């Protein structure tokens with residue numbers, strides 16, 4: 001994708017991003033003028049101590065929340081200027097979100113959970129089912145379509161959540177501590193899936209983690225401290241983007 | 247969009263059936279409200295139709311003049327004890343007022359009637375032959391008496407169904423037999439066709455007609471000779487009814503030499519008046535019961551609103567998830583509105599069933615006529631839909647206006 005003057009447009013561009021929470025008289029500055037650029041196809045790990053603003057940033061990138069100040073361009077579109085329904089449209093078509101706590105709809109089958117984004121896109125029911133079943137298969141859950149979340153292990157639930165995130169073939173997959181509630185084996189499975197989605201399908205993956213061995217799957221590691229980027233380094237060679245470490 | 251609505255409806259039904267007791271209790275208000283509306287309206291309609299049928303069967307062109315002045319309460323049931331009207335009033339009236347088609351008169355008393363070893367206390371009416379045609383009596387056997395019978399004061403009688411049932415064996419032919427009224431023998435020459443209950447609820451078939459002259463001379467006693475219990479008049483056309491009423495009033499006032507400051511010594515009634523009074527009462531009743539029904543629908547609606555607010559709170563995180571994967575405000579709004587309308591429509595449908603059964607039971611047990619019109623059922627259905635829509639709007643809107651991230655973080 002290119003901008004009007006022929007310059008390539010980054011997938012994500014944040015400029016002087018602020019998020020201020022006001023709790024009574026107390027002001028919490030979760031993000032303090034953060035700057036960040038991420039290219040299409042990257043695999044980024046965001047690290048940082050608890051309370052540094054990682055989740056706040058992810059919610060912003062996922063268009064779930066709006067910055068107090070500053071700009072966030074997604075594919076060149078200034079998200080801050082959009083209305084609630086336009087944001088919903090972007091979340092539906094361009095973004096997949098994976099949460100630490102899975103966030104599946106209770107008492108609803110794996111298939112129906114995976115269908116959900118397509119349901120809101122208004123696809124015909126049969127197409128919804130076919131695509132959702134294919135997404136479940138891609139995360140290794142063939143045969144579990146009719147299981148309810150309570151009938152699945154944590155790792156399996158997270159895989160349903162990933163299926164739900166990728167069923168719309170988004171360009172951006174955001175995962176906030178996706179392995180935070182999982183054991184080592186399940187974590188490895190999840191990371192293998194995310195890695196494959198990045199390598200084979202070119203989906204941009206941004207993940208938040210506290211664990212270095214999880215971060216090691218990514219090609220770029222960004223450390224956040226006090227709502228700002230502390231370090232930003234490439235950990236693996238190979239990505240065409242030259243903006244890293246600028 | 248239709249696929250979306252259908253799936254949302256299915257989801258709503260699934261969510262509601264998970265919590266059957268809660269959904270049932272929530273619907274109760276609507277069930278009772280709609281049930282009450284259906285039952286009350288059908289009772290009201292039934293009563294109205296019965297009154298209208300009565301009025302029509304009496305003839306809408308009939309004017310009744312009763313002796314004595316009006317009591318405050320309006321309609322007087324029977325024929326009064328006053329003796330201010332007499333046969334010559336009726337005869338003169340017919341001659342002097344061209345609008346009148348015919349006039350008749352009657353005088354009644356309850357008397358013992360005997361046939362063989364059976365006896366019965368019934369309403370014995372001395373009437374003019376014209377009375378029978380004015381009140382539109384017909385016969386199942388035999389026929390009316392004539393002016394000649396009246397002139398000669400012949401002892402003949404016409405008997406109503408109730409009297410026949412009480413004085414004769416089943417299958418026995420009354421015409422030709424002799425009955426005794428106050429020990430005077432009368433030959434039965436006609437059996438009247440049944441008329442059922444009057445608008446006031448009395449049995450119209452508990453009746454015996456004899457010629458007015460015979461009644462005066464042989465049965466009632468001669469104390470107030472010529473006085474009548476009621477005068478009846480008909481007009482050719484119904485439109486002339488009120489003009490005729492005015493003319494009768496004027497004529498009778500002049501004839502009775504009433505001064506301007508004196509009130510009428512008679513009371514004029516038409517079937518239209520009687521019908522109106524009856525309709526008025528049943529309308530008051532309907533309005534009263536409908537407002538009770540409206541209150542219970544309101545309570546039912548508030549119940550739905552309450553349970554939806556609880557549901558929105560319980561499912562805040564779910565709403566957040568739905569928004570995170572791309573649900574727009576209208577999707578969330580529709581989801582909860584459909585849930586509310588499912589509750590109210592299922593409640594309304596149950597209410598319709600309850601109302602129809604209630605109306606039928608009323609007819610069966612109390613014997614009141616009821617009419618369940620399609621319009622009422624459709625209106626009740628639409629009304630319950632609207633109640634769901636109206637009371638669902640606030641909770642649904644509350645859900646739709648949630649901020650995705652706040653909803654997701656909600657504990």
Ligand SMILES: Nc1ncnc2c1ncn2[C@@H]1O[C@H](COP(=O)(O)OP(=O)(O)OP(=O)(O)O)[C@@H](O)[C@H]1O
Nearest residue numbers: 021023028029030049050051052053054055056057
């Ligand atoms: N809704 C909120 N209201 C007020 N303050 C908030 C809110 N959300 C986050 N914060 C504050 O913003 C700061 C950053 O929070 P954030 O959740 O982004 O941290 P984090 O880096 O994700 O931490 P963790 O690693 O523990 O998940 C914290 O100080 C937190 O208390």
Ligand SMILES: [Mg+2]
Nearest residue numbers: 054055056176
């Ligand atoms: Mg966090």
